[in-house]
Amino acid sequence: MAAQLLWFRRDLRVRDHPALVAAAEAGEVLPVFVLDPAFARAGTTRSAALLTALHALHEATDGALVVRSGAPEQVIPALAAEAGATAAHISGETTPAGRRRDRAVERALAVPLVATGTPYAVSPGRVQKPGGDPYRVFTPFSRAWLEHGWRAPAPRPSTRWARGVESEPLPAVPAVDARLDWAAEEAALERWAAFLDGPIDRYDEQRDRPDLDGTSRMSIALKLGAVHPRTLLADLDRLAGQRSAPAQRSMLRYRAELAWREFYADLVWHFPRSAWHDFSPELTTIAYDEPDARFEAWQQGRTGFPMVDAGMRQMRAEGWMHNRLRMLTASFLTKDLHVWWGVGARHFLDLLADGDLASNNHGWQWVAGTGTDAAPYFRVFNPVLQGQQHDPEGDYVRRWVPELRHVPGAAVHEPWKVAGGYAHGYPERILDHGAERKEALARYEAARA
Ligand SMILES: Cc1cc2nc3c(=O)[nH]c(=O)nc-3n(C[C@H](O)[C@H](O)[C@H](O)COP(=O)(O)OP(=O)(O)OC[C@H]3O[C@@H](n4cnc5c(N)ncnc54)[C@H](O)[C@@H]3O)c2cc1C
Incomplete structure (x- = not known):
């Protein structure tokens, strides 16, 4: 079967990854990450988090990950041609700049750009008022979001990684004082498992106490896509019935926090201008x-x-x-x-x-x-x-x-x-x-x- 290029962006993981499933079903997968020169502006900690996740992805793809620097609209078509790929796969992007970038890559590619899934449990744009208008207020959005529901996590496919395409060396992770191991998939899932094992029961009570380690610290992993929110939601659903009433309240609270993340992404999808201009x-x-x-x-x-x-x-x-x-x-x-x-x-x-x-x-x-x-x-x-x-x-x-x-x-x-x-x-x-x-x-x- 022909090679499939899989371009990783905000989805630096191999579990619960619908675009990886789509690519693996169609052929051997060439995993790619583009180091955008614009990222050089990011602070050291931000770079360290990204590189931590990329090193983990390199391991998770058995060393097949190809890293190239440059503008995506040049790098991705060139790599697709080098690998003889018949399609390039992505997780759908939802921010204004990401959507623009993807349109530019799609225009430059000689093969289809196939988007499967997004970094959200419910893709932005899907939750609508009965008349089709977007929600502007959180509480009714979260109710409709819950009613809409989401799929079960995607199973991990057995994947043949494509080889033979040259990669630039992956830059070393800069030394920082911060704890950034949770930026990587395995470590993020371990942190999540430890959080589910007790701290979540006290989340509602402790989430406002910065002196305690009372929150999940999943935000970096969610940002980089080292975990998918659906994985977290599925675990909450599975465990809720086994816990005490206060613990269940905490779990509902946690789910509501994830809903805020989805709500804001939905707003930026419908109202891209609101990212940098007053919404009201x-x-x-x-x-x-x-x-x-x-x-x-x-x-x-x-x-x-x-x-x-x-x-x-x-x-x-x-x-x-x-x-x-x-x-x-x-x-x-x-x-x-x-x-x-x-x-x-x-x-x-x-x-x-x-x-x-x-x-x-x-x-x-x-x-x-x-x-x-x-x-x-x-x-x-x-x-x-x-x-x-x-x-x-x-x-x-x-x-x-x-x-x-x-x-x-x-x-x-x-x-x-x-x-x-x-x-x-x-x-x-x-x-x-x-x-x-x-x-x-x-x-x-x-x-x-
Ligand atoms: C001024 C301001 C700026 C913020 N900037 C960011 C940002 O750049 N990135 C970011 O992920 N969150 C941001 N938040 C939301 C929130 O502060 C962080 O998500 C949270 O502190 C991350 O820590 P945690 O993973 O331990 O959270 P937990 O309390 O464990 O929450 C679980 C997850 O729910 C989501 N979540 C929680 N609270 C919010 C919220 N208020 N809005 C949206 N999602 C939420 C996050 O994905 C978080 O990881 C911001 C909030 C404020 C007030």
């Missing part, structure tokens, strides 16, 4: 400030607000930040520094190993009050209260802010009240939160008027 028309005239030295302090985790700084430093170090901190740091940028949400979204995408256009940019709009289902625009996160509520012993702050390690307990959230609080070089607050909160509300009111 209500606040488009709001007055923003240009990013200045205080913006840099936010980026560096030196605002003088311990909880904000801990979050920003965790992201820089690990390429991942706890959800509570994403909300708090985004609120701080948009409502204390009055900077446009897109500036923060860009910074997050540069640093997060799970950086995902739909979840990130709509997450930012949710906080800024310009999105769908937005937190009411008048909700301004208080950095001290957030710390006291969600990091009650101060452990999270002390982990990421060494200048405050000498301050015990919850006092770490208010070093200005502690004698010697600034003894180890922690910066003073760059602003007065109460005053900036008032300023934010005034600007929002003016825009609404």
